[in-house]
Amino acid sequence: MPNVDEPKIIAGNSNQRLAKAVTRRLSMHRGMNVGLVDARVERFNDAEIFVEVFENVRGEDMFILQSTSNPANDNLMELLIMSDALRRSSAQRITAVIPYFGYARQDRRTKARTPITAKLVANMMVSAGIERVLTMDLHAAQIQGFFDIPVDNLYAAPVFALEIKHAFRGRLDGVTVVSPDVGGVARARELATRIGAPLSIVDKRREKAGEVAEMTVIGDVKDRICVIVDDIVDTAGTLCKAAEVLMEAGAKEVHAYITHGVLSGPAVERVSKSVMKSLVITDSIQATPQVEKAKNIRIVPMAPMFAQAILNIWHGTSVSSLFQPETLEPIYDGMYSPA
Structure with a gap:
């Protein structure tokens, strides 16, 4: 098994700008170029989603950055298929970085004969091989309990x-x-x-x-x-x-x-x-x-926070430390000076 020298970031099509901003921040932190894993996430003529990873990811600590925003179903399927591709390529661990968790508003039965879709989505992610979730401001905190894997919920x-x-x-x-x-x-x-x-x-x-x-x-x-x-x-x-x-x-x-x-x-x-x-x-x-x-x-911009959270997960250190102003101010490089 190779040594995992850097966290590896792969992104779907939902939020490429944030993904690239996160890799830029990681490059600054690590003092070396950290780019997105070379892959293609495309659609066949009948709109089926196809994923191909062009780099060796065996034994790597993989982070999939993908918001499940509009179009929610397409972006969710991209996330699941990317996870399956990485799992079948022998990635060591797969963490889903989901800045916006779609279907979170369907977190309970509001009336008879309605689904709890947030729980269904959680089950699908675990089945696809995702072993950890990093998200932000879940609509309902109890959604963390829908997963049988660790869930880190950042706050804006x-x-x-x-x-x-x-x-x-x-x-x-x-x-x-x-x-x-x-x-x-x-x-x-x-x-x-x-x-x-x-x-x-x-x-x-x-x-x-x-x-x-x-x-x-x-x-x-x-x-x-x-x-x-x-x-x-x-x-x-x-x-x-x-x-x-x-x-x-x-x-x-x-x-x-x-x-x-x-x-x-x-x-x-x-x-x-x-x-x-x-x-x-x-x-x-x-x-x-x-x-x-x-x-x-x-x-x-949330790239500074997500980049640091990814590094903390990769290092096995506290993610909740990012909730403290003394931790956040240096991460935002003086972008917001104190009042």
Whole structure:
């Protein structure tokens, strides 16, 4: 068995930009060129997915970087087939690095005769030979328990805290963190604690799925800079309405920090026309040209965090150390100076 001198990164088609950014960071850390494993992930004429790895991976510690974002089914199948190809090529260990874990919103039975698709996806990944999962801001923490293999769930909150301290330096005393619903209070409280800000909640009631009937602000937001925190922004309808409700309640400004920018359908147009001054997302999902052109959407890079997490897993050291600001600030190379 060969000596495993470097972690080996292979990427599907879902987020090539993030994959290349991660390898650049690894190259900086290791002091040598770390590139993506040479492979092709293509489709036959009937849309079947085909994977061929051109490098020897026998005995290697392999990391597959692939978000299962839109098109979710294609990207998921790419991940599974890549894992099968590596397993059959005698890779020592296969870790799936999934910045955005698709199907995470189907984590429980909400009514009779519905699936728990997140559990099904977990079973498929394990069956394909994946031995460890590295992801970020799972929609529901219990999804980690769907796997019978180790799952490391990174959090965007520590990076968002650095970003907020930088963006609002000199005005941090006027910031209030807002959860867009009761279910997201824990996530919002985590960020509020990190930046030393008060917490408010937008309580929403739905008459039917996809339609919000009423929103009420819990907490004082008058003359405050409101920062809405959530894990996923999809069509942005609820987010934009929450911003309007906060402005009507007397907020000075409204900004949103959302981990996964799904931004489907009319989302970008809604955000561009909304009262929000800015929407900050991560690059867990590769941005479309429309998202990149939007003036009030900003993207925070996650390559430094994922690169360090991959190195920590490869070295067998703590991944949770990345949740601490004293660890993150050097990784981000002074990108965010303290307030």
